[in-house]
Amino acid sequence: MRTARRLWWLLAGLALAGAGALGLVSLNQRADDIRAGNTTVGAQVLGQRDSSFGRHFKVIGVEYSYLGQIHRTDLLDIGWALPPEAGDRITLAIDPDRPSEAAGPGLVSGAAWRYWYQPVGFLGIMVVLVTMGFWIRSRWTTPDEETAEGVLAGRMLVHPEAAWADRADGTILTLVLVAGEQPWEEELAARHLNAQSSEICAVPFLQTRLALGDVVRVNRRGYAGAVTRPSGLVTFAVRCSEPADVHALAGEFAGTTVEEIGTALLAVAAPAETAGRIHERLRTWEEQGRVEYRSSLRIDLDTPLI
Incomplete structure (x- = not known):
């Protein structure tokens, strides 16, 4: 469009x-x-x-x-x-x-x-130059600012039950680009703060650089950009056959939130002071073949868990 x-x-x-x-x-x-x-x-x-x-x-x-x-x-x-x-x-x-x-x-x-x-000719020239300028700029935007047309052929991940659904009044989008694959969008419940920013009210799954409670800049197309006020939580995206294990793990650490996204997919938000211990536990489970996980704490894997 x-x-x-x-x-x-x-x-x-x-x-x-x-x-x-x-x-x-x-x-x-x-x-x-x-x-x-x-x-x-x-x-x-x-x-x-x-x-x-x-x-x-x-x-x-x-x-x-x-x-x-x-x-x-x-x-x-x-x-x-x-x-x-x-x-x-x-x-x-x-x-x-x-x-x-x-x-x-x-x-x-x-x-x-x-x-x-x-004046008519000058106006026409200005319209052409401005339009071409926007067109060129759209080719050089960051992934979070990609145009909606770029993901129409892609896939959408929706959170059925957002952690803070009671305080959300809308949604925002994140864009995930994976080499050689169609792009993914993730729809996150959010609380609108002003024309340029929103508070994330769901635990991200694909964009683990974002976290529940983060305040992010939102462009005019509804895509999340830079974090302007971090919540202090760390995000984990987990795939496992036994969700109860992840819920039990979260129960050991106060302030940890778990969202079930879909079959065997869970998004976890943990306070920064306990995130390291959760990271170590998940890494042990992954070595045992019990789970797969992604997090901003990992340096060996930065591709989304999709």
């Missing part, structure tokens, strides 16, 4: 820039048509004044004589050089059938409204 919106913005910017370019081309064509009459006159520049589009769009007033009659007309600046100043003498081409229509180097007669091509 976001890619489609950016594509539409890009097309809109290109359309505006193209319209502005056509407006400039039409004025240059008008100047060429006037020059085709091969009639030139010497003209006196009367001065410059701001057009209805503002002070950056000048209208140059000129006066000249043709066949004994004095003509005054306004010229639009469509060139790149500085426009002539009051009192300057310039040579203009005029249309013999309509002597009030004239053209000079980078100048052509016309109503001030025909300056529309400049």
